[in-house]
Amino acid sequence: MSELTLLIQRAAEGDREAFNAAFAAIREELRSVAIRRLRADTRTTLSPTMLVNETWLKLADGGVHAENRAHFFRIAAQAMRQVWIDRQRSRAAELERIR
Numbered sequence: 001m002s003e004l005t006l007l008i009q010r011a012a013e014g015d016r017e018a019f020n021a022a023f024a025a026i027r028e029e030l031r032s033v034a035i036r037r038l039r040a041d042t043r044t045t046l047s048p049t050m051l052v053n054e055t056w057l058k059l060a061d062g063g064v065h066a067e068n069r070a071h072f073f074r075i076a077a078q079a080m081r082q083v084w085i086d087r088q089r090s091r092a093a094e095l096e097r098i099r
Contacts (some may be wrong), residue, residue, distance in 0.1 A: 008072045012065045019064060022072060030055065030076055037084060046087055048053055055080040 004025050010018035013086075034048035046054075058079045066072035 004069050008066050008068060019060065026073055026076060027052060028075065030080065033036060033077055033080060051083060054083045058083055
C-alpha cells in the first residue's frame, strides 16, 4: 500500500494532518488541472494557485472520505469544479448588478 493511500485512509478517519499531507501530495497534479481549466476561461480572475487553495479550503471544511488515491483525486477535482463554477456565478452576478 502506498504512503498516499495510507494518508487518505487516515484522513477518512478524521486525521487532519493526514488530510493536509495527502492534499500536499496531489497539489501539483491539481495545479495542472487548474491550469487546463483556467486556460479555457480567458476572462477569469482566478490563478491556478488560487483555485487549488480555494479547493483545499472547501475540502478541509467538509472533510474527505476517500477510499484510495483515485477517489481522493476525483473528490478534489469535483471540488475544484464547484469552486470555479461558484466564482463564475459570482462574476456574472457582479456584472448584472453593474448593468
